[in-house]
Amino acid sequence: xxxxxxxxxxxxxxxxxxxxxxxxxxxxxxxxxxxxxxxxxxxxxxxxxxxxxxxxxxxxxxxxxxxxxxxxxxxxxxxxxxxxxxxxxxxxxxxxxxxxxxxxxxxxxxxxxxxxxxxxxxxxxxxxxxxxxxxxxxxxxxxxxxxxxxxxxxxxxxxxxxxxxxxxxxxxxxxxxxxxxxxxxxxxxxxxxxxxxxxxxxxxxxxxxxxxxxxxxxxxxxxxxxxxxxxxxxxxxxxxxxxxxxxxxxxxxxxxxxxxxxxxxxxxxxxxxxxxxxxxxxxxxxxxxxxxxxxxxxxxxxxxxxxxxxxxxxxxxxxxxxxxxxxxxxxxx
Numbered sequence: 001x002x003x004x005x006x007x008x009x010x011x012x013x014x015x016x017x018x019x020x021x022x023x024x025x026x027x028x029x030x031x032x033x034x035x036x037x038x039x040x041x042x043x044x045x046x047x048x049x050x051x052x053x054x055x056x057x058x059x060x061x062x063x064x065x066x067x068x069x070x071x072x073x074x075x076x077x078x079x080x081x082x083x084x085x086x087x088x089x090x091x092x093x094x095x096x097x098x099x100x101x102x103x104x105x106x107x108x109x110x111x112x113x114x115x116x117x118x119x120x121x122x123x124x125x126x127x128x129x130x131x132x133x134x135x136x137x138x139x140x141x142x143x144x145x146x147x148x149x150x151x152x153x154x155x156x157x158x159x160x161x162x163x164x165x166x167x168x169x170x171x172x173x174x175x176x177x178x179x180x181x182x183x184x185x186x187x188x189x190x191x192x193x194x195x196x197x198x199x200x201x202x203x204x205x206x207x208x209x210x211x212x213x214x215x216x217x218x219x220x221x222x223x224x225x226x227x228x229x230x231x232x233x234x235x236x237x238x239x240x241x242x243x244x245x246x247x248x249x250x251x252x253x254x255x256x257x258x259x260x261x262x263x264x265x266x267x268x269x270x271x272x273x274x275x276x277x278x279x280x281x282x283x284x285x286x287x288x289x290x291x292x293x294x295x296x297x298x299x300x301x302x303x304x305x306x307x308x309x310x311x312x313x314x315x316x317x318x319x320x321x322x323x324x325x326x327x328x329x330x331x332x333x
Contacts (some may be wrong), residue, residue, distance in 0.1 A: 016052040017187070018053055019113075020086040023063035023071055025127065027315060028091030031120045032065070034176035041196045042184050050188060050333045051272075054081055058102060066091045077105040087117040087168070094121035094289040095146050103129035113166075122171030127151050137169040140163045141212045146288035147320055149299065161208045171212045178206045199332070225260045226251035234274050238281050241274055241301045282308065286323035293320050 016222040019039060021032065039051040057063040059278040060076035075081055076100075086109050090097065110116050118126045123139040124147060126132050136155045139147055148156060161179035170179045177200060186192035197205050213219065216228045230247045247270065248255040262270045282300040285291055291299070297308035312320045 009015045016049045017084045018082060019051055019053045020081055020083040021053060021055050021079070022086060022088045022106075022210050023057055023065075023073070024064050024088065024090040024094070024097060024102075024122075025058070026066055026092035027063065027089040028120045029065040029067055029069055031176050032089045032172065033090075033169065034174050035089070035119055035170070036185060037200070038180035038196050040176060042188065043197050045186070045195050045199065046192055050220045054083070056100065057083070059150050062090035065231060077102055083109065083114045085117060085168070086113045087119055088125050089119045090121035090125055091172075093288055094124035094143060095150070095166070096127060098128070106131060110166075115166045115168065117168035117170070119170045121174055123147075123169045126167070126169070127154060128304060132167065132169075136169050137164065137167060137214075139169065140172040142284065143288060144330065145284050147291050149285060149291060158212060159208055160206055160210045160212060160314060163208065175206070175212070176212075177202060179208070202222060207314075222265050224261060224265060227258075227265060230258065230270075231273070233260040234277055237277055239299055239301055241278070244270060257290070275311065278302070279312060280322070282312065283316070283323060286320055296320070 007270060018289060019036075023032070029114070033195070036053060038054060039052075054074040056077060056079070057072055057073035058077055062070035062072045064070045076136070086106075086107070106116065106126065108133055114124060116131055118137070118139070120140050121143055123132065123137050124143060126137070127150075132151075134282055136157055138157045138159045138161060141150075142156065143318050144156065145159065159171070160175040161168070161182075161191050163179070164181060168179065168183070172175050173271065177197065181193045181197050181202075184196055194205075194223075216231055217223060220228075220231070222228055222231075230251050233242060233247065233250055240249075244255055248258045251258055251261075253261070259270055262273060264266060266269050266273055268276075278300040285296045285299060286293075289296070294305040297303075297305045300308070302308035302311070316323055
């Protein structure tokens with residue numbers, strides 16, 4: 001780790017890059033911190049004010065994170081800030097956010113040449129503001145299914161982060177550390193970027209194209225390759241479930257052997273596991289979209305809304321309609 005007294009030479013003496021953070025109520029605190037802290041570290045380690053930042057809220061009042069921590073803003077939307085970057089930080093359920101003044105302000109910033117970013121659920125708001133058409137981008141995996149139902153034609157990637165011209169999107173968690181490493185390296189060189197990453201104990205800086213989720217082997221604690229191959233196919237075919245016989249052929253075992261593998265490694269049958277995947281997807285869609293119960297049933301491989309409702313109630317103990325959450329508290333202001 002670099003000693004805090006070490007100063008790396010930086011030749012650029014121009015005005016600090018001004019970075020704005022638009023904090024949407026219920027934003028995720030960890031990815032926000034992972035995005036802003038590298039800027040502070042770059043200033044500290046270089047001995048120069050390379051970056052300065054402003055916090056922005058919708059109405060000028062403190063913005064609460066999902067854990068209850070509130071951050072006092074420097075400005076509200078509509079303020080004249082002359083930004084170089086603007087990152088939208090959102091969490092919770094960004095699909096419920098419909099605040100037209102925010103979308104208009106984001107479009108105005110983009111027209112002014114501000115580089116626009118989204119962190120965790122932030123890309124959902126960028127799509128609502130029509131700022132992602134023609135760009136590749138990413139979003140937290142939790143929001144991906146609902147996002148694709150609403151925006152099937154946009155170029156969503158399942159990556160850690162994407163930097164495409166003047167759009168910067170990040171999946172959340174600690175991935176902003178990796179994205180900001182790329183930003184700092186591009187603007188001030190790899191030596192400073194590596195110093196910042198090492199300061200935060202990053203023993204490996206991940207590439208943007210790296211996956212968001214653990215491999216199935218680590219996630220499920222299973223080392224049986226044919227079974228993992230089947231489970232991977234099941235996760236990819238939620239809307240049109242594969243016949244059990246086709247899954248057995250994929251594993252190159254008999255159907256009886258495949259069922260035995262599911263019982264042995266997962267403690268449930270093939271059908272039970274497949275149904276669980278489909279119902280988990282349905283719950284995400286119920287919570288994050290305005291699709292009807294029938295539309296969600298069909299999107300998750302159920303032939304009818306009644307079959308879906310019975311299965312859902314059997315799994316979770318309440319009907320699908322109970323999952324419908326109230327809209328975002330400032331969604332319709």
